[in-house]
Amino acid sequence: MDAPKPQFRRVAARAGQPAMLSFDGTTIRATTGDSVLAALLESGALIRRLEFGAEPRAGFCLMGACQDCWVWSAEGGRFRACTTEVADGMVLSAEPQLLGGADG
Amino acid sequence: MSEHTSDVVIVGGGLIGAWTAFFLARRGQRVTLIEKGVVGAQSSGVNFGNLRLQGRFPGQYPLSLRSQALWEDFDALIGEDCEFEQTGHLYLAYDEEEHAKLESYAKVSESYGLAIERLGRAELKRRWPWLSERAIAATFSARDATANPRLATPAIARAAVRHGAVIRENTPVTAVDRSGDGFALTLADGGRLSCGALVNCAGAWALEIAEKFGETAPVFPAGPPQFVTEPFPYLIGPSVQAIDGSVIFRQIPRGNIILAGYPRTAADPANNRAPVPPAKTLAAMRALARVAPMLAQCHVIRVWSGIEAYLPDMIPVIGPSETTAGLFHAFGFCGHGFQIGPGVGLCLSEMIVDGATQTPLEPFSIGRFRSAAIISEKFRREFD
Amino acid sequence: MADIVIVGAGPAGISAAETLCAKGLKPVLIDEGARAGGQGYRRPADNLALDMNRLMGSEAGKYAALHRRFEALRAKIDYRPRTLVWAIDGNQLHLLQDGRAATLAFDRLLIASGAMDRVAPLPGWTLPGVFTLGGAQVALKDQGCLIGSRVAFLGSSPLLALAAKQYRDMGADIAVIADTTPFAAKAAALPALLRAPRTLLRGISYMGASLRAGTQMLHGVTPVAVEGEVRVEALLLRDAQGRERRFACDAVALGYGLKPETQLADLAQAEFAYDPDFRLHLPKIDGLGRARPGLYLAGDGVRIGGADAAEASGALAAHAILTDLGQPQDIELVRRLARQVERLRAFQRGLARAFAWPAAQIAALPDSVMLCRCENVTIGDVRMAMAKELGPIEVNRVKAMTRCGMGRCQGRVCGPALQEIVAAGRDGASAGRLRGQAPVKPIALAAAGDPA
Ligand SMILES: Cc1cc2nc3c(=O)[nH]c(=O)nc-3n(C[C@H](O)[C@H](O)[C@H](O)COP(=O)(O)OP(=O)(O)OC[C@H]3O[C@@H](n4cnc5c(N)ncnc54)[C@H](O)[C@@H]3O)c2cc1C
Numbered sequence: 001m002d003a004p005k006p007q008f009r010r011v012a013a014r015a016g017q018p019a020m021l022s023f024d025g026t027t028i029r030a031t032t033g034d035s036v037l038a039a040l041l042e043s044g045a046l047i048r049r050l051e052f053g054a055e056p057r058a059g060f061c062l063m064g065a066c067q068d069c070w071v072w073s074a075e076g077g078r079f080r081a082c083t084t085e086v087a088d089g090m091v092l093s094a095e096p097q098l099l100g101g102a103d104g
Numbered sequence: 105m106s107e108h109t110s111d112v113v114i115v116g117g118g119l120i121g122a123w124t125a126f127f128l129a130r131r132g133q134r135v136t137l138i139e140k141g142v143v144g145a146q147s148s149g150v151n152f153g154n155l156r157l158q159g160r161f162p163g164q165y166p167l168s169l170r171s172q173a174l175w176e177d178f179d180a181l182i183g184e185d186c187e188f189e190q191t192g193h194l195y196l197a198y199d200e201e202e203h204a205k206l207e208s209y210a211k212v213s214e215s216y217g218l219a220i221e222r223l224g225r226a227e228l229k230r231r232w233p234w235l236s237e238r239a240i241a242a243t244f245s246a247r248d249a250t251a252n253p254r255l256a257t258p259a260i261a262r263a264a265v266r267h268g269a270v271i272r273e274n275t276p277v278t279a280v281d282r283s284g285d286g287f288a289l290t291l292a293d294g295g296r297l298s299c300g301a302l303v304n305c306a307g308a309w310a311l312e313i314a315e316k317f318g319e320t321a322p323v324f325p326a327g328p329p330q331f332v333t334e335p336f337p338y339l340i341g342p343s344v345q346a347i348d349g350s351v352i353f354r355q356i357p358r359g360n361i362i363l364a365g366y367p368r369t370a371a372d373p374a375n376n377r378a379p380v381p382p383a384k385t386l387a388a389m390r391a392l393a394r395v396a397p398m399l400a401q402c403h404v405i406r407v408w409s410g411i412e413a414y415l416p417d418m419i420p421v422i423g424p425s426e427t428t429a430g431l432f433h434a435f436g437f438c439g440h441g442f443q444i445g446p447g448v449g450l451c452l453s454e455m456i457v458d459g460a461t462q463t464p465l466e467p468f469s470i471g472r473f474r475s476a477a478i479i480s481e482k483f484r485r486e487f488d
Numbered sequence: 489m490a491d492i493v494i495v496g497a498g499p500a501g502i503s504a505a506e507t508l509c510a511k512g513l514k515p516v517l518i519d520e521g522a523r524a525g526g527q528g529y530r531r532p533a534d535n536l537a538l539d540m541n542r543l544m545g546s547e548a549g550k551y552a553a554l555h556r557r558f559e560a561l562r563a564k565i566d567y568r569p570r571t572l573v574w575a576i577d578g579n580q581l582h583l584l585q586d587g588r589a590a591t592l593a594f595d596r597l598l599i600a601s602g603a604m605d606r607v608a609p610l611p612g613w614t615l616p617g618v619f620t621l622g623g624a625q626v627a628l629k630d631q632g633c634l635i636g637s638r639v640a641f642l643g644s645s646p647l648l649a650l651a652a653k654q655y656r657d658m659g660a661d662i663a664v665i666a667d668t669t670p671f672a673a674k675a676a677a678l679p680a681l682l683r684a685p686r687t688l689l690r691g692i693s694y695m696g697a698s699l700r701a702g703t704q705m706l707h708g709v710t711p712v713a714v715e716g717e718v719r720v721e722a723l724l725l726r727d728a729q730g731r732e733r734r735f736a737c738d739a740v741a742l743g744y745g746l747k748p749e750t751q752l753a754d755l756a757q758a759e760f761a762y763d764p765d766f767r768l769h770l771p772k773i774d775g776l777g778r779a780r781p782g783l784y785l786a787g788d789g790v791r792i793g794g795a796d797a798a799e800a801s802g803a804l805a806a807h808a809i810l811t812d813l814g815q816p817q818d819i820e821l822v823r824r825l826a827r828q829v830e831r832l833r834a835f836q837r838g839l840a841r842a843f844a845w846p847a848a849q850i851a852a853l854p855d856s857v858m859l860c861r862c863e864n865v866t867i868g869d870v871r872m873a874m875a876k877e878l879g880p881i882e883v884n885r886v887k888a889m890t891r892c893g894m895g896r897c898q899g900r901v902c903g904p905a906l907q908e909i910v911a912a913g914r915d916g917a918s919a920g921r922l923r924g925q926a927p928v929k930p931i932a933l934a935a936a937g938d939p940a
């Protein structure tokens with residue numbers, strides 16, 4: 001499968017440790033110091049899916065105000081992608097990840 | 105035909121006033137409802153939305169069940185949707201003492217014909233795997249329900265208007281006087297009204313009218329801290345309450361969790377303020393994480409409360425004045441008026457039009473406050 | 489000694505802390521961000537090879553000076569980065585620090601919370617690839633990234649051209665710079681514009697530079713739609729002559745000036761009044777920045793004025809604190825600061841005509857346009873609720889009925905546009921003011937502590 005065209009374009013190099021994340025099962029190479037949002041948008045155009053109708057979203061204000069960039073982590077946690085730095089080994093997803101089963 | 109401007113004037117456009125106007129208008133009464141702000145913006149519009157049946161004050165079951173039937177018929181009756189969901193209500197006990205209390209509630213509920221399921225640890229785990237292990241027992245009442253309070257009152261008010269009621273918003277009633285065997289009202293905009301029957305359902309502001317006619321009740325304005333979380337996949341199902349009073353929550357189909365916590369905080373009806381101390385929000389957040397640990401990473405996005413009138417015995421005043429013929433009171437709903445709202449409106453309409461109602465309302469007489477008030481254990485526990 | 493807490497480590501907060509420090513006080517300086525500097529003077533991470541001198545242009549000196557001043561200050565104050573103030577209760581701040589809730593008492597509180605972009609919705613504005621204009625600058629300064637390879641700049645602001653220039657210098661193609669305010673309105677405001685503070689003058693002069701570089705700069709446009717399936721593919725406009733124009737692009741930067749972040753001021757019980765020039769409800773302050781006894785507001789968080797005004801107003805508010813503490817003041821200095829703040833803010837007010845908030849365009853948007861990004865509420869949903877018998881006529885009731893403004897961002901993004909839909913061509917004041925509620929940003933249950 002073709003990798004999706006990136007949304008962001010890096011124009012300043014970053015010196016730092018490599019950090020590997022996974023997003024919806026795809027491996028993403030980032031550098032420490034990158035925001036989660038920049039890392040994800042350097043390799044695609046999706047951060048989350050709207051809860052109502054699943055339309056794609058990729059953040060908006062990039063300054064922690066609009067709250068339109070919350071990604072899910074595999075442990076059920078949530079990050080605001082634009083204000084969270086990447087960490088090596090992060091497992092992220094655009095779809096909600098919750099522990100526990102459905103109503104039986 | 106009387107020369108009054110209305111047969112009935114209702115003071116207060118909350119849920120109680122709106123249902124009362126609806127039923128009276130349906131019976132062909134000339135009804136005017138006066139609201140100082142907008143319809144359903146106070147307690148009635150900000151409450152938790154629970155239509156809980158189990159665990160109520162025993163003397164309230166006839167009224168409560170009559171009300172539930174009306175909620176179940178809401179769409180047909182009112183012609184609009186208010187997000188009514190028959191989710192059921194789950195009551196949790198954390199220790200044996202609480203378990204015994206659950207059992208006694210269940211017996212009362214059953215004696216009024218409610219179906220109560222008793223659940224042990226294993227059954228709880230199987231049906232609601234997200235529940236923490238702390239609950240040792242629970243009762244589930246499937247007929248209990250929830251609705252969206254923000255939508256309900258305006259919808260009922262619109263239906264009342266369709267049946268001929270007159271509703272005036274942004275119009276405080278500033279004076280009420282006896283006039284012959286009826287009443288004369290003065291409005292803030294200088295307008296005047298007269299009527300044969302007067303309904304005082306002014307919520308946390310109702311005492312002024314009662315006292316004008318020589319009656320009183322020890323009303324205490326307060327509200328529980330509430331919050332809502334961001335949306336996430338729908339999985340909770342019932343509305344869930346810890347019987348220790350620490351927390352009650354539900355998930356709406358859009359995915360948000362709504363929570364009410366305790367203890368309640370004093371509110372200020374004069375300045376229209378219902379503060380939510382952040383410390384109480386934090387306590388409620390811990391309480392929710394205790395019941396449903398998998399929600400620990402879920403985010404709270406908004407808090408609020410409301411101005412509700414409480415009475416020391418934790419039951420409302422509903423019924424005719426003891427001093428003044430034609431005056432009816434319905435206030436002090438102690439945090440459970442949403443569920444019984446339709447029944448209260450129906451009973452008031454029957455009392456006004458037929459002179460009596462079938463539903464027993466004796467425990468709610470305002471006369472009970474002529475002697476020293478009984479203080480409910482709940483009242484002691486659930487306030488600061 | 490009084491406990492003084494400053495919220496916001498941008499130019500306003502830093503200047504205030506510096507002024508207090510100079511008088512021997514040790515304020516607490518709180519900021520949600522990891523690095524001091526605020527929005528305009530945002531400091532990139534140390535490991536990012538970004539030439540800030542080139543990016544900041546004529547402001548580079550000030551930018552460097554602010555960060556130098558902060559470093560000199562750091563050890564003398566109680567600086568708490570990565571700390572969100574999420575609620576205010578009497579004289580207690582409720583904080584979120586490392587994922588944990590904490591409290592901090594204060595005697596005097598100075599809020600310098602900065603601003604965010606004011607945006608007008610249009611069809612397609614929720615598509616991936618549409619960002620705020622400020623966001624486009626943040627991507628660059630904070631991350632060394634462009635929001636796209638071919639970017640359209642849409643809105644009404646002198647910063648459209650400034651940001652476009654920065655983007656072109658860094659290698660982006662500029663699809664178009666499209667301003668909704670007609671050229672005639674700018675010409676009329678020209679005398680005022682020539683007295684512009686440097687930053688803005690820079691923005692305005694770049695309009696000329698853009699034209700010379702062959703970038704299309706349109707005035708008086710009507711935005712039609714952002715087009716694309718799952719991401720931005722083009723921006724569709726009607727130009728001043730009414731012709732439909734399509735600009736292929738992979739990103740859109742959207743900005744109609746800034747609006748103060750007033751949630752904390754609201755929770756601290758500042759009073760608000762409607763400001764017809766900005767068409768916003770703003771906290772009331774006196775000439776020095778006092779909102780009520782013990783509460784001071786400074787910087788873009790109370791009145792948009794830009795970085796210079798933020799600095800001056802931060803110092804001014806600190807002088808107000810010192811005065812209220814009974815310390816003798818250099819009256820001449822205080823007067824000078826007050827005049828400077830007033831002049832810079834007055835200029836911004838003038839700008840509001842040359843770069844106007846497009847109230848009428850918003851009021852005319854079709855029903856299908858998404859208004860509330862968080863709760864998925866369209867303009868039609870709002871209009872339908874309002875059209876009902878006993879329907880809402882002001883924003884808080886509209887919110888109760890439709891959920892518009894009720895989501896994660898608490899109406900920060902949709903609030904200004906919601907006002908115009910509710911006002912429907914009338915005075916903005918008639919729509920009322922969306923009331924703020926805690927938490928100012930979402931907080932996880934786990935932050936409240938151990939549930940056991
Ligand atoms: C936070 C909260 C959560 C709750 N949760 C639940 C729940 O889950 N389930 C449940 O059953 N109940 C709940 N309740 C209680 C329930 O909301 C109330 O009991 C019910 O809404 C009371 O309705 P009301 O019409 O008496 O009062 P209100 O809604 O307060 O209406 C009274 C109206 O009278 C008007 N008024 C007052 N004075 C005048 C005047 N002089 N002239 C004109 N108008 C006047 C007021 O403006 C107001 O609109 C909760 C309450 C709160 C605050």
Ligand SMILES: Cc1cc2nc3c(=O)[nH]c(=O)nc-3n(C[C@H](O)[C@H](O)[C@H](O)COP(=O)(O)OP(=O)(O)OC[C@H]3O[C@@H](n4cnc5c(N)ncnc54)[C@H](O)[C@@H]3O)c2cc1C
Nearest residue numbers: 496498499500520526527528573601602622787788795798
């Ligand atoms: C996204 C964006 C980009 C901008 N880019 C430029 C630019 O390139 N050039 C330019 O001249 N101007 C720019 N501006 C304009 C900018 O507002 C001013 O230049 C200047 O930064 C204002 O200074 P200030 O001190 O008032 O606020 P800011 O510099 O915005 O500082 C406010 C600080 O308060 C903190 N804060 C806010 N709320 C809380 C809270 N609840 N808890 C804890 N901390 C909090 C924020 O994290 C922030 O650091 C930009 C504005 C924005 C919004």
Ligand code: FES
Nearest residue numbers: 059060062067082
């Ligand atoms: S993009 Fe707006 S909060 Fe992250």
